[in-house]
Amino acid sequence: MPRTEEQNQQIRDERQEQILQAALKVFARRGMAAAKISDIAAEAGFSHGLVYHYFKSKEEIFSTLVKKALQGSTLVIQYAQQQEGSPLQQLRWMTNMILQNISGEGAYLFLIMMQAFTSDAIPEEVKQMMDDGLAFSAIKATLPLIQAGQQAGEIMPDDPVKLAVLYYSLIQGLAISKIQWKDCPMPDADMVLRVLKAK
Amino acid sequence: MPRTEEQNQQIRDERQEQILQAALKVFARRGMAAAKISDIAAEAGFSHGLVYHYFKSKEEIFSTLVKKALQGSTLVIQYAQQQEGSPLQQLRWMTNMILQNISGEGAYLFLIMMQAFTSDAIPEEVKQMMDDGLAFSAIKATLPLIQAGQQAGEIMPDDPVKLAVLYYSLIQGLAISKIQWKDCPMPDADMVLRVLKAK
DNA sequence: GTCTATAAATCGATAGAC
DNA sequence: GTCTATCGATTTATAGAC
Missing domain, CATH: 1.10.10.60 (Homeodomain-like)
Structure with missing residues (x-):
């Protein structure tokens, strides 16, 4: 049959x-x-x-994965902005989601994205995705959240872009640490947000 | 002649x-x-x-570079502990050195080290170097500094290992950000140290 | 839909000329 | 000390059998 x-x-x-x-x-x-x-x-x-x-090729597989990773990360930011509460509470929600993700298989997606960002040895199509602004979209999309937090006095007054770099550098670094050292102690959202919070 | x-x-x-x-x-x-x-x-x-x-081979070149990178990073920590001042001041000195390094060609060495840590596709000799404890020596070597700072009340009371992970994750993430985005605004040492400082 | 056999290309490493 | 020619192994990608 x-x-x-x-x-x-x-x-x-x-x-x-x-x-x-x-x-x-x-x-x-x-x-x-x-x-x-x-x-x-x-x-x-x-x-x-x-x-x-x-x-079709190894490149196609890689591109597909990068696309999924990028879509996922922009989605989290969108959802965060739809959450209720103050800007800082929205950021806390987002940070929690990301930390939870990193603790599981999600760390792999971070590594893939990082390879896509830092390596020359990637398919042309992937480079295109990066150049097309999708690259820094995470930072850009987070700026409104940070600026709102600054006006509310919850976030320290400093260049919002610099703060976003600080925040995402820490997130990215934590994902890598988690891969390097499977059982490394992970901080909670509030410890991460110390880089942003007003004194 | x-x-x-x-x-x-x-x-x-x-x-x-x-x-x-x-x-x-x-x-x-x-x-x-x-x-x-x-x-x-x-x-x-x-x-x-x-x-x-x-x-002799491509592997030998890679191993040589990783060795240099590891030696460099342990040296900075040693020097930091020989600096005068409080534990927090020593950490600030070290952070400044690292940030300065990252801004130049030093970021490449960070990437090399990270590849050595995260990738399976590296020479056996390099894996050995990682396993031999040289791997987490940076975190281990920084623990005394953090603990001293906690006793002095300069650093927040929390698991020192977790704090070290937080600190080095941020450093590592910043190095990667710098490579991804050549002109990204870099924070100063005090902004980095906010993840460690007591309120 | 899945597998095995094979073609084609790439790249690490060596040998030998200058 | 430096370069060019070449071997040998590995790997991507395809063709064809089941």
Whole structure:
């Protein structure tokens, strides 16, 4: 009895997701360039031929992951601004979400994004995504939140861009620390927000 | 007229340093795996054959750079503890040194170290260096400073390890931000130390 | 849909000329 | 000391069998 088209579609979706999950781990651990298609295939439990059945190239897999990571990070900021409460409370909500994310598999996505930002050895399409302003969108999108907090006297009066850099540097650094040292003690949101809060 | 042995030695030292400088840039930009020997040779202005005349392999070049980076970072901590003043003042001195370093070429060394920490695709010798405790030596070496500061009431009372993680995460994140965004506004030492200071 | 065999290209490393 | 030519291994990507 042959499979229905519906079942085939389900298999395809499943495989695609399995490959992406496997690729995320391999890319994070070995980097885009050092990651071999055979590594990804082995991690997912398939032959390397199958990977090429679902993705045109290694670059396409990497691009897909970066896209997902960027979308995810902009979403968190949007949700934060829809939360109730003062700007500082919104920032606290967002920080909590991010810290929670970092503690799980989410740290890998941070590493992928960082590779995309710092490495030259990435697909042209990914470079494009970075240049198109999506790159600093996180900082830009957070500026209104910071400025509102400053007017409310909750956040220290200083260059908002500098404060945003400070904040995201800490977040990014924590994600890396978590990967470097799996059981490292993680600070809570309020400790992170000390870099922003008014005295 | 043939060169004297002295002149030859000088040429060798010079070439070795030129290759290391070029390799630092290439490794930081492309990662250990993606970096090609021909890239390094081109950056230094030599043929790829000459690189192999001075280094046994690509791995050896990478290991040499990681070693230098690790030595440098432990040195700063040692010097900091020899500075006069309170623990917080010593930390401020150290933070200033690091921030100054990051603003220049030093950021590349941070990236190299981070690759060494996070990537699986690195030489066995380098992994050894990390495992041998040199890895978290920065955090360990800073603990006395933090604890002294807590007793003096200058630093907030909390798990010293957690505070060290917070501090170094921020430092590391700032180094990465600086590479991602060459002209990003950098905070001063006191802004960084807000994550440690007592209220 | 999945696998194995294979082509094509890339790159680390060496040998030998100058 | 420096360069060019070349080997050998690895890896991406494809073709074709099941």
